[in-house]
Amino acid sequence: MNRVVITGAGTINPLGADVATTMEAMREGRCGIGPLDIPDVDRLAIQIGGQVKNYDETAHFNRQQIALYDRFTQFTLLAARQAIGQSGLSFSGELADRSGVIFGTSGGGLNTQDENYRAVYAEGKNRVHPFIVPKLMNNAAASHVSMEWKLRGPSFTVATACASSNHAMGQAFNMVRCGMAKVMVTGGSEAMLCFGGIKAWEGLRVMSKDACRPFSATRNGMVQGEGAGVYVFEDYEHAKARGADILCEVAGFAMTSDASDIVMPSKQGAARTIAGAINDAGLNKEDVGYINAHGTGTAANDKTECAAVADVFGHHADKLMISSTKSMHGHLIGGTGAVELLACIMALRDGIIAPTIGYEEPDPECALDVVPNVARDAAVSVALSNAFAFGGMNAVLALRKH
Amino acid sequence: MSIKDQVIAIIADQAMLEPSDIKMDNTLEDIGIDSLGLVESIFAIEESFDITVPFNANNPTESEFDISSVAAIVAAVEKLKAAQAS
Incomplete structure (x- = not known):
């Protein structure tokens, strides 16, 4: 089995258009959630979100590219350029054949669907642009990254709602670990802050109208975000041989299904996944210093997640830190685990724990150290990243300091 | 603008060329x-002229709509517009 390390990271999300800016915002506990600026927002009950602001697609892509790249693909390509750029890798010959792309997304090209349904249903148009299908398909982002960087190995897209990008990164990890690939470009992306995307979420009645306050007794729901996170997962020996800068090690991964309910989370499912990731990494639970929580800010998730952590860790649950950065960037659905992995890297590499902002009042059902409101300096050698999706599909990654 | 000039403008825009660079005997391949x-x-032509172009991408050369040169496309569009008017 090969060891797997991260040698590049990239992002664009409501906190920043690159890794450095995003980490700075996380250190400062900045909030990227605000009033939504989208068509027909006045007809929405939920009018806030974590939007990528001041974004001009024409600054990055030409007209023909824009005709083919939905917003979620654009975000992915920008983040991939940063990540692969940082890794210093270029792909040709055998390395290109043994390197691939696995991304998570839930809605794929939802903006493209929304715009074109509007055109044919609301505006009565009888013709749509010829590239709607290749633009909206969920694998468009993975395909365009493979094309831009000549990655000719295994590539596909994972859609498991809010766990999509953790599942994607888990697959990438295992492919490098077992030797099926040398390098995998992985992560996830989401862009569903359009009228239809938000209207659908409104229907579930789990959205907050004012803020995302995970673990706080005053929490009143989740807030959607958008953006992408992309990483280069590389065989450790390959990275070492070329003298690459290693951000951290991917040590373990576990995935489970609750097999119980289509929306309600399960403590047992979450606990089995967390314990499974620690076990897969060959670690002891006492090694874990930080957990980036799924922490959606809903009543159901946060208490279930805290109970699962308490069950797995026992007394050690009171010693570790657990925070939800969704309070700052919102819930990026299929891309959320990818952006949240940055908080784990910051904890391991820089010794800074991102806070849970918006925290107002302790909830006895979430009685853990949630790093309220202010970032903290702490030496951490192992971090976990939790993702628990609708449909009961859970995915937890374990990262180790390098 | 005449049908010919409009078709040339659409094709030039797609090829990222100036309309003056487009010759009537050019094939689409010639201009990239x-x-x-x-x-x-084809989509842009349908939108601009409010016509439906009988074109099947599975077998472009066998379609009723002749795309063998810029001149052929202009003639095909003129024919469709004439049919629409009658």
Whole structure:
């Protein structure tokens, strides 16, 4: 089995258009959630979100590219350029054949669907642009990254709602670990802050109208975000041989299904996944210093997640830190685990724990150290990243300091 | 603008060339329009002239709509517009 390390990271999300800016915002506990600026927002009950602001697609892509790249693909390509750029890798010959792309997304090209349904249903148009299908398909982002960087190995897209990008990164990890690939470009992306995307979420009645306050007794729901996170997962020996800068090690991964309910989370499912990731990494639970929580800010998730952590860790649950950065960037659905992995890297590499902002009042059902409101300096050698999706599909990654 | 000038403008835009660079006997291949570019051009023609172009991307050369040269495309559009008017 090969060891797997991260040698590049990239992002664009409501906190920043690159890794450095995003980490700075996380250190400062900045909030990227605000009033939504989208068509027909006045007809929405939920009018806030974590939007990528001041974004001009024409600054990055030409007209023909824009005709083919939905917003979620654009975000992915920008983040991939940063990540692969940082890794210093270029792909040709055998390395290109043994390197691939696995991304998570839930809605794929939802903006493209929304715009074109509007055109044919609301505006009565009888013709749509010829590239709607290749633009909206969920694998468009993975395909365009493979094309831009000549990655000719295994590539596909994972859609498991809010766990999509953790599942994607888990697959990438295992492919490098077992030797099926040398390098995998992985992560996830989401862009569903359009009228239809938000209207659908409104229907579930789990959205907050004012803020995302995970673990706080005053929490009143989740807030959607958008953006992408992309990483280069590389065989450790390959990275070492070329003298690459290693951000951290991917040590373990576990995935489970609750097999119980289509929306309600399960403590047992979450606990089995967390314990499974620690076990897969060959670690002891006492090694874990930080957990980036799924922490959606809903009543159901946060208490279930805290109970699962308490069950797995026992007394050690009171010693570790657990925070939800969704309070700052919102819930990026299929891309959320990818952006949240940055908080784990910051904890391991820089010794800074991102806070849970918006925290107002302790909830006895979430009685853990949630790093309220202010970032903290702490030496951490192992971090976990939790993702628990609708449909009961859970995915937890374990990262180790390098 | 005449049908000819409008068709040339659409094709030039797709090829990222000036209309003056487009010759009537050019094929689409000559000016660098690939299969995706062709489908986009047909879409633009349909939108601009409010016509439906009988074109099947599975077998472009067998379609009723002749795309063998710029002149052929202009003639085909003129024919469709004339049929629409009658």
